[in-house]
Amino acid sequence: KQEVTQIPAALSVPEGENLVLNCSFTDSAIYNLQWFRQDPGKGLTSLLLIQSSQREQTSGRLNASLDKSSGRSTLYIAASQPGDSATYLCAVRSGGYNKLIFGAGTRLAVHP
Amino acid sequence: DADVTQTPRNRITKTGKRIMLECSQTKGHDRMYWYRQDPGLGLRLIYYSFDVKDINKGEISDGYSVSRQAQAKFSLSLESAIPNQTALYFCATRPQGGGETQYFGPGTRLLVL
Numbered sequence: 001k002q003e004v005t006q007i008p009a010a011l012s013v014p015e016g017e018n019l020v021l022n023c024s025f026t027d028s029a030i031y032n033l034q035w036f037r038q039d040p041g042k043g044l045t046s047l048l049l050i051q052s053s054q055r056e057q058t059s060g061r062l063n064a065s066l067d068k069s070s071g072r073s074t075l076y077i078a079a080s081q082p083g084d085s086a087t088y089l090c091a092v093r094s095g096g097y098n099k100l101i102f103g104a105g106t107r108l109a110v111h112p
Numbered sequence: 113d114a115d116v117t118q119t120p121r122n123r124i125t126k127t128g129k130r131i132m133l134e135c136s137q138t139k140g141h142d143r144m145y146w147y148r149q150d151p152g153l154g155l156r157l158i159y160y161s162f163d164v165k166d167i168n169k170g171e172i173s174d175g176y177s178v179s180r181q182a183q184a185k186f187s188l189s190l191e192s193a194i195p196n197q198t199a200l201y202f203c204a205t206r207p208q209g210g211g212e213t214q215y216f217g218p219g220t221r222l223l224v225l
Contacts, residue, residue, distance in 0.1 A: 004154060009152075034213055036216075041121075041218060041219070042218055043116075043202060043216040043217050043218040043219050044155075044202070044204075044216040045216075046213040046214070046215075049213050089154065089155070091154075091155075099157050099160070099170065099171075100155070100157070100214065101154070102154030102155040102156075103154050104152055104153055104154045105154065
C-alpha cells in the first residue's frame with residue numbers, strides 16, 4: 001500500500017531564507033508526483049507536477065525534484081516571502097484507477 | 113467565478129441527521145472526486161466518478177454515498193452523520209488523460225455534534 005510522508009510537519013522561518021520541504025513515498029511505481037499549496041478557505045492549488053520519467057520541474061522560485069528509485073521528492077523554495085505561508089502537500093498518482101495519495105503536509109510560516 | 117464550487121462552505125449538524133454536500137464545476141471535466149481531510153492526515157479519497165454512469169468507491173466510502181446528477185454536478189451524502197465524520201471535505205475534477213492535475217474546490221467544513 002502506497003504511503004506518503006512529509007517532513008517536517010511544520011516550519012517557521014524568517015523572510016528571505018531558502019527552504020527545502022521533503023516528501024517520501026513507499027512504492028516507486030508512480031505515474032507522477034505533485035506538490036500542492038493549501039490556503040485556508042481556498043482549497044488546493046497545484047504548484048508543480050513531475051512525471052515519473054522526469055527528474056525535476058521549476059516554476060519561478062519553486063523547484064521540485066523527484067528520485068523515483070529512492071522514493072523521494074523535495075520542494076525547494078528560494079528567497080521565501082510571507083506570502084509563501086501556507087500548507088504544502090505532496091501527492092503521488094499510483095494505483096490502477098489513478099488516484100492521488102497525499103502526505104499530511106508541511107505547514108510553513110514565513111515571518112517578516 | 114470559481115471553476116469548482118462547493119456548497120455549503122460550512123455546516124454544523126447533529127448525529128443521525130442526513131446531509132448533502134454539493135459540488136459543481138464549469139471546467140467541462142469528466143472526472144470528479146470527493147476527499148476528506150482530517151488534522152494531521154493527508155486527503156483521503158471517498159468516491160470518484162469518471163462519467164455520469166460510472167461511480168466508484170475510494171478508500172473510505174463507508175457511511176457515505178454519492179450522486180452524479182450531470183457531468184457538472186457531483187453530490188456527497190452522509191446518510192446518518194456521526195461525530196467522526198467531522199472533517200474538511202474537498203471536491204476535485206480532472207480531465208481525461210493521465211498527465212493533468214486535479215482542480216480542487218474551496219472545501220466544506222463539516223462539524224457533526
